[in-house]
Amino acid sequence: MSVLLSRLVATVVAVGLLFTTQALTTPQRAAAADPGYLMVHFIGEGATGQQMYLSHSTDGLHWNDLNGGGMVLRSTVGTRGVRDPALVRSPGGDKYWIIATDLCIGCGQSWDDAQNNGSRNLVVWESTDLVTWSQPWLLNVAGAIPDGRNAWAPEAIWDPETNDYVLYWATNATLNGVLKHRIYYARTTDFRTITTPRLYIDRPGTQGIIDTQIIETPSGVGNYRYVRASGDGQITLEGSNSILGTWTELGNLSGIGLTGSQVEGPMWMKFNGRNEWALYLDQYATGGGYMPVLTTDPSRPGAYRKQASGSYDMGGTKKRHGWILNLTAAEESRVLARWPNTAINRLQSYNYQDRYVRHTNFDVRIDPNVSPAQDAQFRLRPGLAGSGTVSFESVNFPGYFLRHADFDFQLARNDGTSQFAQDATFRQVAGLADSTWSSFQSYTYPDRYIRHYAYQLRLDPITTATGRSDATFRVTG
Structure with missing residues (x-):
């Protein structure tokens, strides 16, 4: 042939x-x-x-x-x-x-x-x-x-x-x-x-x-x-x-x-x-x-x-x-x-302004002097579960998002499930302690907000002045 x-x-x-x-x-x-x-x-x-x-x-x-x-x-x-x-x-x-x-x-x-x-x-x-x-x-x-x-x-x-x-x-x-x-x-x-x-x-x-x-x-x-x-x-x-x-x-x-x-x-x-x-x-x-x-x-x-x-x-x-x-x-x-060119941001604590939300060994807390710096950097993506919301994707672990599990926060890989999407989705609202800052309300538990407690990130109902300060953050570059 x-x-x-x-x-x-x-x-x-x-x-x-x-x-x-x-x-x-x-x-x-x-x-x-x-x-x-x-x-x-x-x-x-x-x-x-x-x-x-x-x-x-x-x-x-x-x-x-x-x-x-x-x-x-x-x-x-x-x-x-x-x-x-x-x-x-x-x-x-x-x-x-x-x-x-x-x-x-x-x-x-x-x-x-x-x-x-x-x-x-x-x-x-x-x-x-x-x-x-x-x-x-x-x-x-x-x-x-x-x-x-x-x-x-x-x-x-x-x-x-x-x-x-x-x-x-x-x-x-x-x-x-x-x-x-x-x-x-x-x-x-x-x-x-x-x-x-x-x-x-x-x-x-x-x-x-x-x-x-x-x-x-x-x-x-x-x-x-x-x-x-x-x-x-x-x-x-x-x-x-x-x-x-x-x-x-x-x-x-x-x-x-x-x-x-x-x-x-x-x-x-x-x-x-x-x-x-x-x-x-x-x-x-x-x-x-x-x-x-x-x-x-x-x-x-x-x-x-x-x-x-x-x-x-x-x-x-x-x-x-x-x-x-x-x-x-x-x-x-x-x-x-x-993968749009979304800006890189950090979340600064309102009442501990030298501290930023960061992941370490996939746990999430607020710390000063974060090293490596990328551990405190996130891209605020459109919410995984709904419009008008946000999700926080890690810069140095792309595909990993801040999500709560039993109201405790971790950095976890998006597994594509609806449960993950809901647990990793938040509404950005005026800061509970200062309206010029921001607070982040849970998509699935609207009475709860992201807050730090003993420097660890949690999802809690907010009822006190201390809680309002703990749940307030600045989105900054």
Whole structure:
């Protein structure tokens, strides 16, 4: 069967299955149904920078930070830091996963530690709507690899030949007497269990390879169904007609002055409505973050062209190795509504004005000199349970809200239940002790207000002058 005929048959099968490989070309939808793009990424080193952030673009070249540039997901497992995320949409569009490197440089772990005795796990989140995410879990992918020392830069692509995902990542391991990073793969349907890992990509000699991302190209573009870009000393391009089949080296981007010593973290994006792609590359050598190079044929190295610095805008935060999803209209509406650029505020006590509401080990109290400062920072979101109300979302534990349980306060993850929504929703009213300040009335118990007692936050009925002072706060920056 000719290559062209093979690709036509595969295309017909793909349409019938409505499969999704990744953000770039599938699901195939009309341009009007794909209004924008969502990037998931990290922004730098340290416990705060190595978390999950989102940015949005309407044209694929000019990006706006969502959530005011703040994190949207925080890892509470493994090293408690995450890098190099991939955002995977299920074939039916009814489930999503974020898979990321379990790594926190500068959080008690050095680069040498990370390479030679790092986490063998990936961090995974799951969602059914792209805005409410599960608790993260660890997926051990490198533990079964002989001398496997870490697991970095995961990616996944739907394989229509076997109706599952090919999950692939880099592991530093000794093979044939050579210790270096190679790409391994396993199959999965749920990112909870995987098949036995196998070697996927190896380079000759001591040359390692870490970052690889695959796209599917439509029929009529180039000579290959799949193209992958890899960081292996160059930004190497390869083509294949099967994800796990034979791959042909096509060349690299050194012809436009981009080598693996300058850039890493290749991240593909297909422009909506036309056969044009951006390959985003992380300028790690200069600390410059991502830059796009554009092409009308991902399989032809000579077709790539750099963009002038003024032709794109990466937004307020530095974008580091991530993934871009072409959004549907419904997805975009949900995402933009969930993470608007809401201001960051603190709640100052009226009668102890050096103290602020803060969380510590998920308990809630008022304290002076809060450290880290983010423990006392919240975004006042529209109330989870009703209009005209507010809910308090933690800045450094996004998705976690102040809620009462048996009238005691805690910082807890929103579990999506109506009970949680009601317990985390309040009416902001004039301050009970000073009308220029604020008090917060319970949504479910209107005779009770947020107040501190022995510096702990409680939900109590207020009947005395002391109680009115304890239940009065200033919303301040």
